[in-house]
Amino acid sequence: MASGNLLHKWFPTAERPLVISAPMFTVANGALAAAVTKAGGLGMVPAGMDPSATSPHLAALDEHLAVASRILAESDRSSGSAGGDGILAPLPIGVGFLTLLATPEAYRANALPVLRRHRPAFVWLFGSDPAGYGPLIELFHEAGAEWGIKVFVQVGTVEAAREVVRQGADVVIVDALRGEDEFREGRGKEVAVVAAGGVVDGRGVAAALALGADGVAMGTRFMTCPEADSSSFVRNAILSTSDGGATTARSSINDAIMGYPTWSNLYAGRTILHSGLEDIANGVPIERVHESFKTAMSEGDGKRMITFAGTGVGLAKKLQPAGETVHEVRAEALAVIARLKGNY
Known part of the structure; x- marks a missing residue:
């Protein structure tokens, strides 16, 4: 022990x-x-x-x-x-x-x-x-x-x-x-x-x-x-997010949306909610979601940015x-x- x-x-x-x-x-x-x-x-x-x-x-x-x-x-x-x-x-x-x-x-x-x-x-x-x-x-x-x-x-x-x-x-x-x-x-x-x-x-x-x-x-x-x-987007997203239980979700698909290998169902990263997860839930193919993510990255579209964060994210309140x-x-x-x- x-x-x-x-x-x-x-x-x-x-x-x-x-x-x-x-x-x-x-x-x-x-x-x-x-x-x-x-x-x-x-x-x-x-x-x-x-x-x-x-x-x-x-x-x-x-x-x-x-x-x-x-x-x-x-x-x-x-x-x-x-x-x-x-x-x-x-x-x-x-x-x-x-x-x-x-x-x-x-x-x-x-x-x-x-x-x-x-x-x-x-x-x-x-x-x-x-x-x-x-x-x-x-x-x-x-x-x-x-x-x-x-x-x-x-x-x-x-x-x-x-x-x-x-x-x-x-x-x-x-x-x-x-x-x-x-x-x-x-x-x-x-x-x-x-x-x-x-x-x-x-x-x-x-x-x-x-x-x-x-x-x-x-x-x-x-x-x-x-x-x-x-x-700066990630820092602002974390500091502005409250109630991580309601504003975050676990998914094994987040890395694939960003272009990294897809994780097995054994593991699921938690992120602040974003449009890519909504697309996947609505049946949009991962290839299209990935392309939308890349476009969002180049245009600064915050709705599609991916910020990994735990359920305690609402307790992080300062730089x-x-x-x-x-x-x-x-x-x-x-x-x-x-x-x-x-x-x-």
């Missing part, structure tokens, strides 16, 4: 309660990740979904990690200094891989050299059938054994969580955690649980901890930070640097916990 200190044993720069910035493709970057880590959280950078030899995603990953490393090297939390044995400590940054397309061989040939160059503390895997993560988990564990890399896997159900624990995941990221964390017992190893989905402020963090999480991952709140690569966000959310969570302890 994992203890509440497990994540902090693995990631000693992190403070409690632990806040992780999600590896948002096209949004997260080295500056955002470093700011979160410097504030006592764990920052992440995206690796995209293309690990081919000429992948622009891996080229961007290389730059993201280089930027994060440079920023952290200038702070007291730098992980780049050598220890007494002369071995470099891992970079306290995570890398998020969208695994829906690639093979272990492609990762071995093209992604692992980038990881070995920068030594990130962990990787986050998302997009495969839960039964198929074993080879990737083994691959990343072996590649990063020298610096103790950890493997996070994001899932959406308790059964999927049990499956990835059986295959060797160190951390399970659970969307919509409901306290059903008996899947921690697996393969005789310690497993940590991170809650994701709808967490935007300290109240959400406190609730996730009460349900058994060891930490939380946040995406929507960090999309409005100045360090993020979000467009705020990432480090300040981490400090504020942590302080709110601790205040809630203290108040509850005093009342009961």
